[in-house]
Amino acid sequence: MKNKPLLIIGGGGHAAALAEILLKQNKKIVGVVAPELIAVGNVFDGIELFHNDDDILKFNPQDVLLVNGIGSMPFKLLREAIYNRFKKLGYEFATVIADSAIVSDYSVIGCGVQVMNNCVVNCGAAVRDNTIINTSSSIDHDCIIGAHCHLAPGSTLSGQVVVENNVHIATGSNVINNITIGRNSIIGVGANITKSIPANSIVYGARAIVKGLESNDS
Template identity: 45%
Template sequence: MNKPVILIGNGGHAKVLTSILLQQNRLIIGFTAPEFQENPFNIPYLGTDEIIGSYNSGDIELVLCIGSVSVPTLRSKIFEQFKEKCYTFSSVIHQSAIITTYSTLGEGVQIMAGSVIEPFVKIADNTIINTSSSINHGCKIGKHCHIAPGTTLSGNVTVGEVTHIGAGSTVIQNVQIGNHVLIGAGSLVLQSINDKRKAFGVPAKEM
């Protein structure tokens, strides 16, 4: 039985996740943010993230509603802070996503509308597979990554942790992308990218 959820964040990514949760009839207690904000779904504001400590970790689940347009360091930090306090993050998967047999999804994974996850894919904790992305056979994606809308990972691509692959990018087969990497939107990645690098363009070049 699904537990009630608290949303962390109230931005654009939160709107998408809230819509999915409401379609799935999940009970949303409220959301946290650094200060009071209006919510278009009339979800109540609970306070800052510290208010979550007043809820028993066994009674609720958290949904991390913070996306990224760069290396998702903040998303990683918040997830790990609450895991240290024994809270659990709910995965959010849109009903139109296709997840084929023999794939493995970690805790708190978010898979948006129209995405396709092919066989023997491994997606680690707290990673976003955003709208209409294609993750092909044998890909391995580390923790705290954001695969932005319309991205294609061809077969056997490896992505490290805390990495952002920008919207509309394509990564060809067998490429390895490191940790804390930023791939610019619309890039074509033909070669492996080392840790802590930025790469942009068609074909993508390290900056």
């Protein structure tokens, strides 16, 4: 990570988890940007609070790195919108890797990727920009994970899995090797994926029932 002060966007649980990782790594956090702090605990104590996204513009893009502390949930586009807005304005986003994560020297980790506690990213894997690899997730060899994805806690990808952009893989899901998951898809909690999934799909249940997003009533 470039040795610049950090500005965290977001005041919820994901932002707090990132802040704790960074503070343990002795990184300098110059502020948190959020309308209010809703995270439990006092991890943000002593860090200046800025209430509006436009306050980020007070910082020269050459002087800080941004940390995208907005969580990622299905049908919620704020995280991606924040990333795209400030990238266009010339800001860079810090890549955050927890000390407890195991990340191969032979993997490729993109801009703004967040690899949380106890994750594994094996050799030959590539994780694209602004993706979250959340707590205790496992990515095996030669997987390719697209941009703006979220692998929720405890998800497991076997080798040579391709995950296209904007995919949400929920907690406890398992994906066998040589599977492709199409863009904008949602893999539900505990689903077992044994065949490739088309783009714009919702998959749910341990036996992986596939449903098109256009027919989703939620």
